[in-house]
Amino acid sequence: MTSARTVLLLCGGRSGEHEVSLASAASVLEAAPERIVLEPRVIARDGRLLSPAASRAALRDGRSDGDAYAADADPDVLTGLARADLRRFDAVFPLLHGPNGEDGTVQGLLRVAGVPFVGSDVLGSAAAMDKIVMKRLFASAGLPQVPWRGADRNAYAADPEGVRDRARDLPWPRFVKPANLGSSVGIGRARDEAEQDAALAEAFRHDRRVVIEAAAEGAREVEVAVLDGRPPHASPPGEIRVPDGAYYDYAHKYTEGASELLVPAQLPDRLADELRALALDAFRLVDAAGLARVDFFVDPAGRALVNEINTLPGFTRTSMYPRLLQAAGVPYPELIERLVEAALARRAEADAVR
Numbered sequence: 319m320t321s322a323r324t325v326l327l328l329c330g331g332r333s334g335e336h337e338v339s340l341a342s343a344a345s346v347l348e349a350a351p352e353r354i355v356l357e358p359r360v361i362a363r364d365g366r367l368l369s370p371a372a373s374r375a376a377l378r379d380g381r382s383d384g385d386a387y388a389a390d391a392d393p394d395v396l397t398g399l400a401r402a403d404l405r406r407f408d409a410v411f412p413l414l415h416g417p418n419g420e421d422g423t424v425q426g427l428l429r430v431a432g433v434p435f436v437g438s439d440v441l442g443s444a445a446a447m448d449k450i451v452m453k454r455l456f457a458s459a460g461l462p463q464v465p466w467r468g469a470d471r472n473a474y475a476a477d478p479e480g481v482r483d484r485a486r487d488l489p490w491p492r493f494v495k496p497a498n499l500g501s502s503v504g505i506g507r508a509r510d511e512a513e514q515d516a517a518l519a520e521a522f523r524h525d526r527r528v529v530i531e532a533a534a535e536g537a538r539e540v541e542v543a544v545l546d547g548r549p550p551h552a553s554p555p556g557e558i559r560v561p562d563g564a565y566y567d568y569a570h571k572y573t574e575g576a577s578e579l580l581v582p583a584q585l586p587d588r589l590a591d592e593l594r595a596l597a598l599d600a601f602r603l604v605d606a607a608g609l610a611r612v613d614f615f616v617d618p619a620g621r622a623l624v625n626e627i628n629t630l631p632g633f634t635r636t637s638m639y640p641r642l643l644q645a646a647g648v649p650y651p652e653l654i655e656r657l658v659e660a661a662l663a664r665r666a667e668a669d670a671v672r
């Protein structure tokens with residue numbers, strides 16, 4: 319039995335996934351075992367760090383905007399964390415999704431501050447967040463993926479025909495996605511060049527770099543949870559069902575009842591084993607740590623295609639990641655504790671080789 323750990327639970331953030339992060343953090347706060355003593359701090363949409371009392375209120379209310387939460391806020395995360403004195407904490411749980419949270423930036427800050435933290439380090443976070451870098455790493459090891467091309471905003475502005483040309487051999491329909499975002503924000507589906515131009519314009523509003531890829535037509539969406547350890551463990555796959563004709567866009571992700579999570583997915587054993595092995599490959603290829611959810615398409619012929627890896631997946635009690643681990647025999651409160659202990663163990667290991 320380990321002694322009590324004091325953990326700073328960092329949540330909210332400036333990305334489009336602010337509310338999702340608040341919901342994840344509220345779940346963690348409610349379910350953490352007694353040994354994990356949490357101090358939540360919410361990063362408001364405008365970047366301020368709310369006071370401990372306002373942070374608890376924001377988690378209770380599921381929102382953080384408005385004067386009610388502004389009292390005693392620090393002007394930014396850097397100032398706030400310096401004032402909070404990170405040395406008081408055994409670890410930080412940066413439960414932030416998307417840019418400025420899941421992408422290595424906050425991880426770099428915590429690394430410089432010298433405090434252990436849950437989840438992937440700078441490299442793993444950044445590599446997994448950037449869909450172009452991620453796809454290249456997967457390709458380097460021959461992981462199955464849909465065919466894709468990267469495109470750059472300036473190159474497209476200078477020579478749109480050149481960008482269309484380089485994507486010419488991709489079949490229709492296609493998906494166009496900002497390289498560094500999440501929650502399906504800025505993503506479009508295109509059936510022809512005209513729709514692709516519109517989708518590119520939209521994606522380039524969100525990011526300098528975008529991905530154009532072939533749609534996995536008629537595919538099922540299946541996800542595997544990876545929990546770090548010696549060796550890392552992959553859960554059985556779960557499936558996401560969205561109504562016919564739709565894809566897993568923002569509304570289907572976060573509207574209660576708009577999509578269905580099936581845990582475990584009904585798949586042949588051999589395919590489930592293959593998906594678990596691919597999930598572990600993906601985890602190692604981006605140098606992830608702690609936790610990750612690896613998302614797949616299973617095409618109508620039963621072939622697995624890796625879609626993406628998320629290093630800070632949705633983490634409410636009913637989100638796919640915790641549900642998959644529950645199915646793998648790790649209940650939610652224990653999962654929280656294991657992630658914190660893994661962060662401390664990784665830090666001890668890093669100290670030992672310095």
Ligand SMILES: Nc1ncnc2c1ncn2[C@@H]1O[C@H](COP(=O)(O)OP(=O)(O)O)[C@@H](O)[C@H]1O
Nearest residue numbers: 464493499500501502503531532533534565566
């Ligand atoms: N190539 C594809 N084929 C079919 N559906 C796709 C494809 N790419 C994305 N989608 C749909 O869009 C959703 C969001 O895309 P994804 O790449 O997972 O971005 P995000 O990082 O925003 O979750 C997927 O869950 C899926 O429903």
Ligand SMILES: [Mg+2]
Nearest residue numbers: 501502613626
């Ligand atoms: Mg996704």
